[in-house]
Amino acid sequence: MERTLLLVPSGSFYYFNSMQLPDVVVFPVFREVHGASEMVWKAMRKLRLAASSLFYTDWYKDLQSFSKIIVFDLTVWLDPALLRNINRHKNPDAKCYLYSWNIVRDKQVVLGHLAACRKYGFSYYSYDENDCKQYGFRFNTIMYDENLRLPERALTSDILFLGFLKDRKAKMLALHQIISDAGMKPEFVIVENGNQHEDLPFTIRHSYVNYADYLDMVSQSKAILDITQQGQNGFSMRVMESIFLNKKLVSTNMALLSANFYDPNNILVIDLQNPDEEALTVFLRSEFHPYSQETRHYYSVGSWINRFQQ
Structure with missing residues (x-):
């Protein structure tokens, strides 16, 4: 059975926390941390340490079970060691993708992400065709949960x-x-x-x-x-x-x-x-x-x- 992992920056990221699809699992990268633990977490991220994985949610324990891994670009901004950590512990046959739905503003940072993708076996996708042409990304559209429904309210x-x-x-x-x-x-x-x-x-x-x-x-x-x-x-x-x-x-x-x-x-x-x-x-x-x-x-x-x- 093929399973897909979607890694999002937080548990409140749009509709993803409530989305339900067969064989698709959504996780925020990090668990919530407070106090002294938060200080350690921030230091590990700043130093780009692989030990940032100590603060991951449960997806990391189950990483071997996924055949497709899709990482949102904001998660890599949160954790520069993320792609490296995934590469070291994933199923060897898993296909890995970094997806950006932000246009390029900081060229050097994004080029660093692109280099990390090449080093750790990720394909870089973007929702913006202009950026795809300029930086050599692959294109994929933005998306929505087709099961989501609005509450019934009167128009105001x-x-x-x-x-x-x-x-x-x-x-x-x-x-x-x-x-x-x-x-x-x-x-x-x-x-x-x-x-x-x-x-x-x-x-x-x-x-x-x-x-x-x-x-x-x-x-x-x-x-x-x-x-x-x-x-x-x-x-x-x-x-x-x-x-x-x-x-x-x-x-x-x-x-x-x-x-x-x-x-x-x-x-x-x-x-x-x-x-x-x-x-x-x-x-x-x-x-x-x-x-x-x-x-x-x-x-x-x-x-x-x-x-x-x-």
Whole structure:
């Protein structure tokens, strides 16, 4: 029997802690540590010591039983010794993959990860085709749990944004105003650590919003706002949520216009610098067209796992 191990950075990583698939096991890399143990754990990670494995969760004891191992890139940022530790203790026939759903920001660190992949027998995959072309990664899409369902809630907003404000304050304020002026209700939830934004018409959260709470927000909104990073053409989790949770999507990602699932009734690509007020209003007031089962299955976690090939 073939078993797949998915290693994620934490137990609260999106929907993965509650996902159930046959012969697929999901683990956070590290167990929770506190006090003096936490100090030792941090020191081992900083020194890139193989002994960081002392703080792994139970996946490490069972490593020999897996035929496919998929490691999310954030886990390697947490533990530079992770790929080496896996290579030393895995089943010799196991196929190993590092998957990135972040665009390259720190080139030297990512090149270090790529070198470690080559040394320890991992194939490096990315969700962003631009990065794949530039750095020689292999491509795999982003994915979603096709069994996940939203709680039933009455709609309280027309469009939802959850994220960091960063340097987008003026643009987000303008977009919020356009939606409000059209007689619709935006719900912009900004996550900030210590910054004061009492003057903004946004909901401010000063701590992490867990995914279950976020999905509760999504259930109460007609559409989701997706603001991509400069240079990004990989599809974000917001795109997957739109497809699987039956929500309209307003996005700045131009690559969506050439996606095989693109439906102008469901997806509006905007220029945040100069949004089209009329197009936005018409879009948010029109009905959603459910995506095909074929599209949903293609972007499911199960199909995503099958696309990893040595």
